[in-house]
Amino acid sequence: MNKKTLLHKSLLVLSVIILFFLIGFGSFYSYWNSAPASKTCASCHEIENSVNILAQSTHRTLTCKECHGTALSNGLHSLNEKSMMVFNHAKNENTEDIRLNEPQMLEVMNNCTRCHKIEQSKWLSGGHSAKYKDIFLNEKHNKTEQLNFDCLRCHGMFADVDIDELVEPLDIKGPWKFKDSAVANNPTIPCLACHQIHNEGSPYKSPEYSNPQDIFYKRKHSVSNVSYYNRHDKTKIMAENLPTLKLWENERQVKVSDDILMRNCIQCHAPNGKHQAGTSDDRTPRGVHEGLSCMACHDVHSNDARQSCIKCHPAISHCKLDVKTMNTSFADPKSPNNIHWVACTNCHKDAKTLKK
């Protein structure tokens, strides 16, 4: 057999092997992406629990790949990760408590917005859509208070690095820049900061009209998809398991709404360690609004409160004034009367005159 024939035969054999490999791999990949999770992703013990919880969740009809992508949709990175999981499993190394890294979390977020477009557009219009560059390169803030590890508790809670690996220099002089400029446009408060997908819950459905207990207002209102991402533990805590704020106005205990959703808000919009009202970033309603939930006025995704007054107030208040035009920070951000804790006595200095 001469060299040329040998080369031709080798090429032919190699082509056939490659063809079989491609057909085999393609078939396997197609099967993997279309088979139920119980036969694919849940084959891994480390992922099984997440799959089981998803089956009882609001998103129970979705397949894994609709949120997490396929093994190859994120290049070979995902394949590498899964392979290492299998490798560690075979070595009997415990690899539970699997967490998404920040790029994976952002990929999931992109998939959230495929369906939740309205929520996304509302979120984009509000303050919670701030990007890394808006928060960590803010000169006014950085000159007043030095960036520190705790910033990431509420802004950038999914960051894979600590603050010293994120921004430099860590001082109040600046100029500040990211160590990796690719993070500049990452959202600091993404969907998963406040939402948990792998959690028990039921999709919305029409009432069963033959059953009086199934009338809409008699159904149990579930907020199981609302949770707080605790960066310290890298765990999600369902809003109903978060603590309720105990707030003090000097010696007096302030009445705080028992709205479960509000527990999420106060994790970041929190008072100082002594829980004194109005300190740090506390915005708990007091004064005429004491006892109200944040959600009584703010939209959950956009945080917009511009149309909130009319929900409770008549057009004209007891003072014969339009509440929207009163001297409060609602009408003018520079007003000394913060809408969160404005009281009658802010304007009516002699409270007795109110009764006359």
Next chain:
Amino acid sequence: MNNQNKFSRRQFLQVTGVGVGGICLLANCGNSISIWRFFSNTEAKLMDAIADQIIPPDDWPGGSESGVTNFIDKQLVGPYVRFQQDYRKGLLAIHDSCNDIYNKQFEELDWNEQTAFLEKMEAGKMHGNIWSNGFDKTFFSLCRDHAMQAYYGSSRHGGNRNNKSYQMLELDYPLIIGQNRYKS
């Protein structure tokens, strides 16, 4: 694509090798149905009963509901790997002793019988070779200590489900504390 996603040829071959090997190994995983890492289902049931005796449920969850067994099971394949043999031996000893004394399993005993059994263990008054050298006392202490760690520790370690013990103690978890120290 960022640098993390760039692969050298060597890495590609490694991934392919590990992946193919892994897929072959997956076939061996299909039969496993236990949700436990170290305990058998029988041991976990017994551990749940012991946990409820150490931390009885009242208005708040008891030891089993709060995940004491899950905590111990998780730690036994991690930092507490050195206690594996103690648990294997101790749980078997409880099982055998209960069969000898009551002709029942521990979890089938009524509440007061369970309490009396564990009090005897705590006092070091168990009989039989398996309890020799004060193992009864030692194993009870071990279970009690680990149950307390599970119940009052961070839920990230596998116990204190939904941070219920912190709610019971009226501790804020996570801590509610703001950081905005200046006013704009």
